[in-house]
Amino acid sequence: MEILELDARELSYPEPLERSVQILHRLDGFNCFHLTIHRYPRPLLMIAEKLGIDFEVCGSDEGGWHILFSKGGGEDLRELMKRYCSV
Amino acid sequence: MFSHGLSLDQAPPLSVIMRFFLTIPFFGVLAAFGILFADVQNLGNWDIPQTVAIVHLLLIGVAAMAMIGALFQMLPVLAGAAIAEPLYHARWTHLLLIIGTLMITAAFYFNTYIFMHPAVPLLIGSFGFIIYLMLSKLAAVENKTPSVVGMMVSLSSLGAGLLLALILTAIFMGADFGMEPLQLRSLHLRFMLAGWIGTLVMAVSFQVIEMFYVTPPYPKFVRSFFPLGVLFSLLLYTIAIFADSVIASVADVMLALLFLCFSLVTLRRLMQRKRPVADATVWLWRTAMISLLLSSLSAILHIVAGIDGAVHFFALLFGYFVLSVIFAMSYKIVPFLVWFHLNAKGVLETPLMGDILPAKAATLHLWLHWVLGVCGLFLLLTPYAYKGIALLLGAGLIIYGVNILRALKIYNSLKDKGLL
Numbered sequence: 247m248e249i250l251e252l253d254a255r256e257l258s259y260p261e262p263l264e265r266s267v268q269i270l271h272r273l274d275g276f277n278c279f280h281l282t283i284h285r286y287p288r289p290l291l292m293i294a295e296k297l298g299i300d301f302e303v304c305g306s307d308e309g310g311w312h313i314l315f316s317k318g319g320g321e322d323l324r325e326l327m328k329r330y331c332s333v
Numbered sequence: 334m335f336s337h338g339l340s341l342d343q344a345p346p347l348s349v350i351m352r353f354f355l356t357i358p359f360f361g362v363l364a365a366f367g368i369l370f371a372d373v374q375n376l377g378n379w380d381i382p383q384t385v386a387i388v389h390l391l392l393i394g395v396a397a398m399a400m401i402g403a404l405f406q407m408l409p410v411l412a413g414a415a416i417a418e419p420l421y422h423a424r425w426t427h428l429l430l431i432i433g434t435l436m437i438t439a440a441f442y443f444n445t446y447i448f449m450h451p452a453v454p455l456l457i458g459s460f461g462f463i464i465y466l467m468l469s470k471l472a473a474v475e476n477k478t479p480s481v482v483g484m485m486v487s488l489s490s491l492g493a494g495l496l497l498a499l500i501l502t503a504i505f506m507g508a509d510f511g512m513e514p515l516q517l518r519s520l521h522l523r524f525m526l527a528g529w530i531g532t533l534v535m536a537v538s539f540q541v542i543e544m545f546y547v548t549p550p551y552p553k554f555v556r557s558f559f560p561l562g563v564l565f566s567l568l569l570y571t572i573a574i575f576a577d578s579v580i581a582s583v584a585d586v587m588l589a590l591l592f593l594c595f596s597l598v599t600l601r602r603l604m605q606r607k608r609p610v611a612d613a614t615v616w617l618w619r620t621a622m623i624s625l626l627l628s629s630l631s632a633i634l635h636i637v638a639g640i641d642g643a644v645h646f647f648a649l650l651f652g653y654f655v656l657s658v659i660f661a662m663s664y665k666i667v668p669f670l671v672w673f674h675l676n677a678k679g680v681l682e683t684p685l686m687g688d689i690l691p692a693k694a695a696t697l698h699l700w701l702h703w704v705l706g707v708c709g710l711f712l713l714l715t716p717y718a719y720k721g722i723a724l725l726l727g728a729g730l731i732i733y734g735v736n737i738l739r740a741l742k743i744y745n746s747l748k749d750k751g752l753l
Contacts, residue, residue: 257547258607264686288413289669297679
């Protein structure tokens with residue numbers, strides 16, 4: 247499975263949201279999107295839910311967040327998230 | 334790991350916030366007309382009914398509309414406190430606030446005190462319900478962050494200020510509670526300016542300055558103790574004003590110092606942005622914080638050195654601070670909301686936020702806002718500078734209204750093109 251990566255920790259508002267939504271529209275069931283971000287992006291997750299995109303979230307060791315998005319991800323996302331988070 | 338607990342239903346419809354924001358230019362222009370046609374010799378006297386009317390047009394019609402609109406949006410997003418049926422509640426409270434504000438300001442401006450009778454229940458009813466609705470939601474939030482605590486202090490202060498307004502109005506109409514109206518007025522304006530507006534700006538800043546401008550977070554001490562410090566100072570003042578004028582002055586200085594320190598910390602945070610690009614909103618925040626700093630210094634000069642004229646600078650600079658924050662926040666919130674709601678509808682042609690409210694439009698308003706500030710300095714020379722202030726205030730708010738309407742027009746033109 248292809249993983250689209252975006253590290254938004256150094257990006258200033260609103261770039262993390264705008265770039266993430268652009269990537270969400272590229273998800274097709276054969277890829278997923280890994281976002282690393284310094285703040286919990288509640289609006290982005292609301293949009294993802296509305297677009298029917300599954301996601302898993304976990305806190306990073308540096309106080310930020312790892313988020314995995316996919317279309318129809320289900321259990322695979324949880325497995326994949328273990329790469330980034332041990333919890 | 335978690336993936337649940339979110340719903341787009343938590344975000345209120347765009348029209349909830351926009352109805353409040355679109356009312357801002359209407360009342361702002363009315364206030365500008367009020368200043369333009371008032372006797373300039375009387376405008377420096379804060380007890381003259383015409384001045385009271387203009388102050389309430391700005392503080393209810395502009396500041397409260399902006400803050401209630403923003404709270405409807407921020408409670409679910411920043412505090413995780415969703416409001417049920419937000420559109421229904423926004424509709425009726427907004428309507429009552431408009432009618433109540435028009436009536437109370439007409440009562441003062443035109444000396445038609447018959448309007449005071451219906452205005453009071455309309456304002457108390459709408460504000461009271463908003464306080465109940467939002468405080469009950471915030472009280473139920475499990476994770477009481479400093480922003481949540483700050484919002485609770487702010488709404489509680491609004492409630493106290495409203496109660497004082499109710500008592501003052503009753504005294505004005507002839508009731509006798511055995512209380513001194515001037516002391517009650519002092520309490521009313523402190524709870525409204527420092528408690529309601531000042532603390533809300535603090536609470537919101539703790540979240541948005543770091544989020545919008547990628548700055549380090551506010552120091553823990555500031556976040557944890559400043560809103561509570563304002564509440565403590567207000568309570569101390571409330572007790573002291575009836576007993577000991579020295580302690581009341583100490584409470585006043587404490588309030589001024591808290592806001593002075595807050596403005597310095599915020600200015601420092603804005604200097605620590607990871608991205609050095611400064612858009613119009615960064616400058617509006619800087620303008621707001623410099624105004625708050627000077628306003629706080631003026632208050633201290635008035636209290637400690639007994640300089641009477643300083644109280645006018647305190648009031649005018651505080652007003653300029655409030656306007657600057659409203660413009661700074663609106664120019665971030667409105668494009669975000671248009672972008673957010675279009676994306677939530679699956680509109681693939683959703684423009685970038687920078688195209689929804691172009692930098693050029695906000696910058697034009699910023700320059701006009703600065704000219705307004707410079708015009709205020711001419712009050713040192715002549716009270717006729719109020720005429721210039723009126724024209725610049727009105728022009729600035731018309732530009733603000735056009736900018737907000739332009740963003741709304743983009744939303745309306747694209748909202749039916751969504752895939753969802």
